Each structure stands twice: as C-alpha cells, then as structure tokens.
Amino acid sequence: xxxxxxxxxxxALVTALAAQDYLADPGLATALFxxxxxxxxxxxxxxxxxxxTQAAKALASxxxxxxxxxxxxxxIDASEALYEWNYPRQLLxxxxxxxxxxxxxxxxxxxxxxxxxxxxxxxxxxxGPNPAVLLIDEIDRADEEFEAFLFExxxxxxxxxxxxxxxxxxxxxxxxxxxxxxxxxxxxxxxRCLYHWIDYPDLEHATRIVQLRVPAASAELAAQVAGAVxxxxxxxxxxxxxxxxxIDWVHAASLLGIKALDAQAVEETLGSVLKYREDQxxxxxxxxxxxxxx
Amino acid sequence: xxxxxxxxAAAFGHLLHLSGLPVTPERSIxxxxxxxxxxxxxxxxxxxxxxxxxxxxxxxxxMYDRVFAQVFKGIIDIADFRGDSANPPPPSSTPAxxxxxxxxxxxxxxPSNPHGTSATPGNKESEDSEEDTSVLAxxxxxxxxxxxxxxxxxxxxxxxxxxxxxRLPVVPPLRRARRLRRDRKxxxxxxxxxxxxxxxxxxxxxxxxxxxxxxxxxxxxxxADVSGxxxxxxxxxxxxxxxxVVALKAEAFVFATRLTRLTRALALSNADVAYRKVSATxxxxxxxxxxxxxxxxxxxxxxxxxxxxxxxxxxxxxGWEIEDPALLGxxxxxxxxxxxxxxxxxPRKAADAYEPLVGGMAAALPxxxxxxxxxxxxxxxxVLAAITAAQDRPDRSNRMAA
Ligand SMILES: Nc1ncnc2c1ncn2[C@@H]1O[C@H](COP(=O)(O)OP(=O)(O)OP(=O)(O)O)[C@@H](O)[C@H]1O
Ligand SMILES: [Mg+2]
Numbered sequence: 001x002x003x004x005x006x007x008x009x010x011x012a013l014v015t016a017l018a019a020q021d022y023l024a025d026p027g028l029a030t031a032l033f034x035x036x037x038x039x040x041x042x043x044x045x046x047x048x049x050x051x052x053t054q055a056a057k058a059l060a061s062x063x064x065x066x067x068x069x070x071x072x073x074x075x076i077d078a079s080e081a082l083y084e085w086n087y088p089r090q091l092l093x094x095x096x097x098x099x100x101x102x103x104x105x106x107x108x109x110x111x112x113x114x115x116x117x118x119x120x121x122x123x124x125x126x127x128g129p130n131p132a133v134l135l136i137d138e139i140d141r142a143d144e145e146f147e148a149f150l151f152e153x154x155x156x157x158x159x160x161x162x163x164x165x166x167x168x169x170x171x172x173x174x175x176x177x178x179x180x181x182x183x184x185x186x187x188x189x190x191x192r193c194l195y196h197w198i199d200y201p202d203l204e205h206a207t208r209i210v211q212l213r214v215p216a217a218s219a220e221l222a223a224q225v226a227g228a229v230x231x232x233x234x235x236x237x238x239x240x241x242x243x244x245x246x247i248d249w250v251h252a253a254s255l256l257g258i259k260a261l262d263a264q265a266v267e268e269t270l271g272s273v274l275k276y277r278e279d280q281x282x283x284x285x286x287x288x289x290x291x292x293x294x
Numbered sequence: 295x296x297x298x299x300x301x302x303a304a305a306f307g308h309l310l311h312l313s314g315l316p317v318t319p320e321r322s323i324x325x326x327x328x329x330x331x332x333x334x335x336x337x338x339x340x341x342x343x344x345x346x347x348x349x350x351x352x353x354x355x356x357m358y359d360r361v362f363a364q365v366f367k368g369i370i371d372i373a374d375f376r377g378d379s380a381n382p383p384p385p386s387s388t389p390a391x392x393x394x395x396x397x398x399x400x401x402x403x404x405p406s407n408p409h410g411t412s413a414t415p416g417n418k419e420s421e422d423s424e425e426d427t428s429v430l431a432x433x434x435x436x437x438x439x440x441x442x443x444x445x446x447x448x449x450x451x452x453x454x455x456x457x458x459x460x461r462l463p464v465v466p467p468l469r470r471a472r473r474l475r476r477d478r479k480x481x482x483x484x485x486x487x488x489x490x491x492x493x494x495x496x497x498x499x500x501x502x503x504x505x506x507x508x509x510x511x512x513x514x515x516x517x518a519d520v521s522g523x524x525x526x527x528x529x530x531x532x533x534x535x536x537x538x539v540v541a542l543k544a545e546a547f548v549f550a551t552r553l554t555r556l557t558r559a560l561a562l563s564n565a566d567v568a569y570r571k572v573s574a575t576x577x578x579x580x581x582x583x584x585x586x587x588x589x590x591x592x593x594x595x596x597x598x599x600x601x602x603x604x605x606x607x608x609x610x611x612x613g614w615e616i617e618d619p620a621l622l623g624x625x626x627x628x629x630x631x632x633x634x635x636x637x638x639x640x641p642r643k644a645a646d647a648y649e650p651l652v653g654g655m656a657a658a659l660p661x662x663x664x665x666x667x668x669x670x671x672x673x674x675x676x677v678l679a680a681i682t683a684a685q686d687r688p689d690r691s692n693r694m695a696a
Binding site for chain 2: 009010026027030031033034037038040042043045181187190191193194195196197
C-alpha cells in the first residue's frame, strides 16, 4: 500500500499514530501529514518534553520504515553526519595487498566497501518502498556552517562524495527537524521547511496521553496529575514540566500505590516532576494542596 | 492547481505578507497544494494548513491568528482550537464590532494595528493570478517601491503596482456585530464551497459567512479629489476605488470643482474599459478645487438619502480649498452626523513640516475620525487598516444609536 493510500488525510494519521501510542492533536497531525505528503521538511519546535522526538519515532513506526536519527551537537561536521572513509580498514587493505605482492588502486581504496555511512547518507540510501524518517534532532545545537551544509542536502536530496560522484536519493526521506530555539536558524533553512510549534497539550489531551502511557494508573490520577502539571507551569520555575514529566510523575505515584493526589502524595513524589531543588521550593511556597488541586 | 484555489492562496498569502510575515510565492503555492491534498472541510483544518505552510517561527503565531481572524472573522474563536489555554487569545479574534471604546487621540496617526485587512481580490480574469504572484515578488524584492511616494512613481512603476492596488483588500467593519456565541459544532461549514462562492461573486468570505448571522458589513464610500494638486495621487487611488467597487460594492466619487459619481463606470468588468469610461464621465479632472461645494453636493444628492448613513467614508484630498473654508466646515459637520466614521487621507501629511493649520484642512479637521497620509503603498496599508478598524466616536454613539 502506498503512503498516499495509507494516509489519505490528517485524521487517518491521527488514528495511525494512536496505534503507535502517540496522540497527535489536529495541528501536529496536519504538520506531519504535509511533511509526508507534500513532501517537505518539517521544523518542529516546542518546550522540552512536549513530544517532538517521539512524534518522529511514532511516524516512522507507523510507516513501518527505519527512523534514522541525527543528534546534533556543537561542532558536528559532515564526517559525523554524512559519511566517513574507514581509514583503519583502508590501511588494512593496503597492508594486505602489500603482503600478497599485489597492487591496490586508489579507486578501489575509495569504493563503497570503505565508506562508513552516517545518518544523512543512510537516509538517502534507504531503498523504500516507504520513505525513511530522518530525524535531525536539536539542529540549533549545530553551528551555522553545518546548517548551510544540511540545507544543501535537503534542497537537492543528493549528496556528492568526491571519490564516488553524486548519490541521488532513491526514495527521499521524510525529514523532521527539531529545535529548542537556543539560537535563530538560518532564513534559507526556515524558508525550506514547514513549521509547527507543539503547544503544551490542554487538560483533556494531557490526561489521555498520560493514561495511554501509564495504563496502570487510574483515570482519576491521570486527570489530577495533568491538572497539577498545568498549575506547576504557571509558577516561576526554571524547568516547567512537560508531558514527559507528567508521565514520570504518574509513573512514580502509581509505583507508590497512590490512587489520588493530595498534599501528602505531592510531597512524596515532587522530585519526579520538578527536578531542581529551587523549583520544588517554589511549589512548596505556592502550597502543595494547591498543586494537588484539593 | 485550480485558478481559484491559487487565487485564494495568493490573496491570503498576500495579507500575511502585508502583515509583515515572510511569505513568498513559494509558500502560497505550498499552501494551495496542501489544501488540495487535505481537502479541508472545516475552518479548523484550514487554519492549521495555513499555519503549517506559511509560518517559520512561533512568534508569528499571534499575527497569523489576527489575519486569519480578520479573513474569517467571527466565524469561530481561534482560541477554541489551539492547545493549552495558557496563551490568551489574540485581541482581534474578537469581532470588530465588539471594540466599543473609541480612542479620541487616534486622529492624526496611524492606527496601532495596521493589520486589519482581508482577502477581497478584484476582478477575476483568470490569467491574473500569475501576474499577481510576480507583482508580489517584485514588490517584496523592492522595498523601496512600497515606500515610495506615489507622486514619484514612474509610469512603468505605476503599471507594476496598479493591479496590486486594485486588489488590495478593503474590509469594512460590521454593523450590529455582537459577541458571537462559541459553538464548536457551528464552526462546521464548507470552506471550499464558501471560498469558491465568494470568489465567483468577487466578494470576500467575511461577507458570505456573516449573512447567516444577521450582521452586515458597513458601506464604504470613497471620495477622491482629482484636482491638479492631487493628480499624481488620484491616478493611484482610482485603482483602489475600482477594487473596492468590484469586490465590495463600495461607492466611489471624485471631485474637483464638481462632484461625479463613478461607482457605475468603475464596476465594469473590463478594467481598461472602466478607466476609459471614468475619464469620459468625470470631465473636470485637474481643475481647481471646491471641496466644500463638492461635499455639499454629496450630502444633498446622495448622503442624506441614506447612502452615507452608518457608512465609513474615506476622503482623499490635500484640503486645498479655493473657496471659503467655512462651507467645507459646515458640510463636514453634517457629514459627520450621518457617517459612522470619517477617514481623511492627505498625502501632504507625510511631509515633516506639514500642519493642517489653515484653509480647508483646518476647517475639516474637527469632524475627522482618522487622519492619515496614504502617500505610498506602505501608507495605504494604514488606510486599509483604518477602514477595517473604523469605529464610532464615543461622543457620537448615542446619536448613532438613535
Ligand atoms: N502526544 C503524545 N502522545 C504520547 N506520548 C507523548 C506525547 N507527547 C509526549 N509524549 C511522551 O512524552 C515524553 C517526552 O517526549 P519527547 O522526548 O518526544 O519530547 P521532546 O519534545 O523531544 O523533548 P526534548 O525537547 O527534551 O527533546 C516521551 O516519553 C513521549 O512518549
Ligand atoms: Mg527530543
């Protein structure tokens, strides 16, 4: 079944993602749908823990294709992102040839055999039938030079390896970039991408996500935690809790056998939702009963 | 891609562009393609398709919401379909008629929100859309052209922006608009059918959508001075007038020594024929100016009989009156009692040293609600925003209600 048949519209995508335990709201579903069907790279932004990375993962398993992830970091360069020549192996090849009294040509030293494919190349080489999902995570951590390089690759869906020539993608990957907005991205890159900001989910949506992720927890607890997390976000905390923290919290609470939230329960589990001492103090000042919503 | 769809995309994209978002023709095409793929059947989906294809960063969301709300005003509250309610809804997701408080200080300066615009492209020759895109591209690549004083435009530059200006979205405020009920189910309407319909009639989705809500757009009346001193501006404003007449059923008048109604001549479907008809109709282009007399003619001949009642009136003139300014003052006083809102556009206002101290301008000033320069494409955006935002003066509201 082709991708277009499997994904006739965003609603179908919502259903398919739910089967992968990911609950997308209509905005995100539209964004992912357009990324797959237009197709066009998608830049996803949002506060920590709203589900950016997981969205790409769920999309890949839904399409039944590999998720190829490129985690960006300061100083990342083409050899880590694209390909690298396998020097040890090349050396070994030369030695072997020498030992056998044979000659090894440069061409055969720089052939596929000695090429290490990094994520970008892997994504281009993916044979289909469905496109691979290429997740370029936290692009804002890479430096601008790398961004420009990446842009070229995205624009052309081709890569040139001087020794091998130009490699054209067989099935161009679905590209999802995420950014935590530590710096502004290049206009050229932004121009190329669709854009979606993942908001914190509303109460109902957050409750459903938590229930899905921690089936052991009671519906009541899930709803209470979703509300409490929303209240904690309204405080002046350094790391406002997201979906990930809500899940952690419910997890911790249900492990302790907590069925419903009250001040006491919050006190016992606060460390699972607010990781910093100062943030926990902030919550205590605001009142743990208030946090619990009782 | 169908012509109409690409026009909708271009028009909506154009509005976002006017609001300062980095919209490119490429994005408009992406938007249109996505609409074809998704086949949205409610406004919520259309909202997301536009948001995903047009934006490049989170800080543009608020502006996008505003423009979207302007275009599809009052049909749905955007806050209803965003995620977390922690973000307050943007101010202009409120229907325009809800803004009750007038600000008496706003005369003489551009309104603080120059974004109140909406999609009302003018005539519908299908080959226009392509041209439109290239004009858009040319405009955005040439910032100077948008800033340039109309009187300094060369013939070729004028040709370039002519079509654009004709298609600028003039969106009237609504009369008797009240806070609309939030109703998720009620938001389910056929977007494509509505857009199609509205483009066939050359109208805008706003009008169509509100028909069922018993709110009506206010009449917009444009009156332009075509005397000698205003000639370089008149040739530009004529295009704005035609766009408004065709898309909005606005009323258009010109005057120098006498008043001439142009509405019918401008409404002709062929632009060139329309302009030829216009020059034949208005004989006294570029004569002297008798503003007060022309205004009196307007009120006696049209305004009093109901045309001006509750209308938004836009007068384009430098205020150079050759007769006694007292008649102008008198006429303006009468007009201000009839009209909902009077906008006076005086290109000379753009000059640093300009002060409306003497003559016709001084006489008219007390009766003007919004005073703007409108001397360039950029300044024209303020005029459009003022039309959309036009509200009753607080000291006049009782009289208007009566
Ligand atoms: N809509 C959702 N449906 C199901 N699970 C979700 C959803 N949103 C978030 N989660 C869960 O929340 C956790 C955090 O998500 P994820 O790691 O994708 O967040 P992120 O936005 O990538 O965060 P960061 O910025 O820290 O990388 C994951 O365990 C993920 O499964
Ligand atoms: Mg992540």
